[in-house]
Amino acid sequence: MGKTLDEDIAVCWLRRDLRLEDNSAFYHALKSGFPVLVIFIFDPAILDTLPNKKDSRVAFIHRRLKKLNEQLRKKGSSLLVLHDLPKWAFQKLIFEYGVKEVFANHDYEPYARKRDGEVAALLAEKGIAFTTFKDQVLFEKDDVLKQDGTPYTVFTPYSKQWKHRLHLEGVPDYPSEKLLDELLKIQPKEFLSLEAIGFEPVDKDVPEIDLSEGLIKNYHNTRDNPGVNGTSMAGVHLRFGAISIRHLVKQALEQNETWLNELIWREFFMMILWHFPHVEHENFRSKYNRIPWRNNEKEFEFWCKGETGYPLVDAGMRQLNETGWMHNRVRMVVAGFLTKHLLIDWRWGEAYFAGKLLDYELASNNGNWQWAAGTGCDSAPYFRIFNPDSQMKKFDPELKYVKKWIKDFRPGYIEPVVEHKFARARALETYRRALDF
Known part of the structure; x- marks a missing residue:
């Protein structure tokens, strides 16, 4: 042939x-x-x-x-x-x-x-x-390095250098859409069905992206409130390149620096994965290998189902299980709860998110889980342990988010899997002993 x-x-x-x-x-x-x-x-x-x-x-x-x-x-x-x-x-x-x-x-x-x-x-x-x-990114690999030629491992100085380079170089443009006459002229090809690759159709579509000026300009005021429609849903579309990062950066430069910083975090974690590929399966900081995770399978199941007795944690997990997405502030809370309150290895949570998240991206998922566990490069210190109830009172005071995702919500709807004060003290002692070894 x-x-x-x-x-x-x-x-x-x-x-x-x-x-x-x-x-x-x-x-x-x-x-x-x-x-x-x-x-x-x-x-x-x-x-x-x-x-x-x-x-x-x-x-x-x-x-x-x-x-x-x-x-x-x-x-x-x-x-x-x-x-x-x-x-x-x-x-x-x-x-x-x-x-x-x-x-x-x-x-x-x-x-x-x-x-x-x-x-x-x-x-x-x-x-x-x-x-x-x-x-996929504005800056990659060795594009943004320290003066000594080594990669940054802390976000703030990285982001400053990132912005400095962007100021010097600008955002490039690749107007491929203007060159479509250069395509190969061929007869239509048979288009593979989902069934042909071993999958089935899905009823729910991915949420539409919202890049309206009103949302982006107000992002810094609404991004932490899960009960408000204050996020762009750009993550899924950016994950698969359905939208250009250059387009988003241009809009962020014009409308909101806080939103720009979120785009830079994404590139920071990609750079970390490139220079330190061991983070895919291991702690960025090897001293955290000494932490004796409890890894209680029953408690992990409660967490997965959204049945911990902590409303903000449970609402977040139920949103994830039902929609494949979770509000970013809530992601931080549920990840911190799993790793600090329950002392379950961050890799368990990372794998669960990887299986559920529509916007799953290895670098960001890994980076954020290690941030929450305190094991990563630019991470929350081990002694920062969020109180899920305080977070709920601060960011969902009217319980709009909680009641949306916990249909039968009422005070005491489930007995908490662990008491916060006890869990906090246990986590501090466990981390301290391991790191002072």
Whole structure:
């Protein structure tokens, strides 16, 4: 069997950049001089780790790909969706097409780096260039370093240097949407169904992103109140690159520095994961390896179900279980409760969040869990232990959030799994003994 097309082409491999506009790799592919074929690969190495075959994240990706395919078909092209290990998908692709160059955007997670290395090696054997670009973040890897050339491990000085570099360099622009005439003209490809990749349709859609000026400008006033609609829901869309980080940074620069800082936290944790990949499975600070976690499975189950007897914790977990999302302030409280009040290893909580969160991102999830446990780089000190009831009185005083997610709420609705004063003293003693060892 010969090649489907005799002409030389470039391939743009979409991964975590599911958009045709302001897409760095796509822009460079369209400028390559070759007609561009756009592909996406559903990777069994990732999909097979997902136990729930009605996964909202996979359904979101599938819906997004269908939209992109519609856009491409209007230009006489088509999105090629494959279901295979990327190395083998490319093996078949270069057999069928005259591929001269492959373009993709950087991915920083350990598995992605291994995957890209394998694909690059395969393509190099065939004399095909594999070129990748920065797109998920404004600054990556070694872009923002201390004067001595080492990575920052504290957020505040990192963020100051990040902003300084942004001031000097500005926000780049990759108007890929203006170059769509350079697409490869092909007949529509058969579009893989969810069932074909082993998944089922999901009723609930991912929440729409809200980038209204009123919300962003008032973000610093509303972001800590879970009973108010004060968050943009950008996380899910940013996770899969359905929106450009450059677009969000431009808006943040114009409208709200607090919101900009949240975007910088995301890049900070990505930088940490890049320079310190051991954090994926281990404490950033090795001395915290001495903490004797209690890891009581029954108490962990109470926490997972939202049955701890602490209303703000339980409301947060029930929101997560029902919707795949949780308010950021509440995430901080529930993570602190698990690690400090119950002395359960942060990795248990991190894994639970990874299975549930629509906006799950390894670097941010890991960074925030280690922050809550006190084991991370720029973390809450071990002696900072949030009182969930005080947090509720401060940030949900009218119990709007609590009553929304705990339908049968009433004072004393569940006997608390542990008493706060006792748990706080136990955590302090446990941490102190381990760290003073």
